[in-house]
Amino acid sequence: MTKKISALWTDVELEAAVDAYLSMREMENDGRPFKKTEMGLKLREGALSARSKSAIELRMQNISSVLVELGQNRIKGYVPAKNVGANVSKKIQEMLNDKGIFKVPGEGATASNTSIGQELEASTADNLAAPLGIKHPKHSNSTVITFFRDDKVREWVLMHANGTCEGCGKVGPFLGVDGRPFLEVHHVLPLAMAGSDRIENVAALCPNCHRRCHLAADKKAFTESLYVRVKRLKEECLDLVVD
Ligand SMILES: [Zn+2]
Ligand SMILES: [Zn+2]
CATH class of the missing domain: 1.10.30.50 (DNA Binding (I), subunit A)
Structure with a gap:
């Protein structure tokens, strides 16, 4: 194999991996059947055509690693891989945040099923302080994958x-x-x-x-x-x- 290892993943590639991961995680949570290999193939036919099977596998393990750090549950089949660059790790985390997946307070480094929903449930109307919000919300230029529909x-x-x-x-x-x-x-x-x-x-x-x-x-x-x-x-x- 002389295939060159291309350096950095683009945001589009990273997001495609994150989206695929979250889809599979949802299916696993719901107890619906899915095949990692099928998803891998789909990705390689699409957004991740420049990436090898093992590179995608490793990226999925990176995503597991970030999720575990956030105190979130991960896909069982993807054992967290720690050799993820700080930059990539940060990007994955930002993408997860954008998709409504945040760090579970008080959790970290251990897998947990606690969700933001349960967090909110635990607080009562009395102790809910009005959030400050964001005056000028940031936007990102990341490309959204669009499916062509009939x-x-x-x-x-x-x-x-x-x-x-x-x-x-x-x-x-x-x-x-x-x-x-x-x-x-x-x-x-x-x-x-x-x-x-x-x-x-x-x-x-x-x-x-x-x-x-x-x-x-x-x-x-x-x-x-x-x-x-x-x-x-x-x-x-x-x-x-x-x-
Ligand atoms: Zn719909
Ligand atoms: Zn209806």
Whole structure:
């Protein structure tokens, strides 16, 4: 092997690794099957085409290392690797922060399932001091990975729903600029987890149901209920992805 080890990872590459890691972590937390090798292949076909399999593996272990330092849980299959440069470590941490993953106060160097959510739960309205906030929030120029979607799929699903949310059966809460009751399209298995952009994986949801899929405490159960409710939908998982 004479392949040259290219020096620095770009922010785009690093973020692609972080995103893939977090997708897999969520699947592991949810007890959904996933394959590291499949995800590795996807990455090498995409944003990380310049990186070797072992370089990606090591990067994932670096991310584990940063997560453990933050007191967060990590993917079991990626043992933390300490040989991560301070600069890379800092960047990974910033990216995690941007994605809402912060250091768990009082935790460090030991894996923990404590989350910010539980932290907030523990505090009561009385001792919640008003946060100072940020007067001039910083912005980053990092590139966001965009998936190319099929507009026809989006339009078909919206037409088929005909203004009625496929999650709760209610009419969209207000009229959109196109004059139709407003609904959003949702990829039931996210594109980032190799979900397809086909009508079998896309649902038309009101904003409440859509947010519920992404952020609710019962998001997993609610997502499961979509597969039952909407006959068109078919459960996809990483193991079934062949292309
Ligand atoms: Zn709804
Ligand atoms: Zn969505």
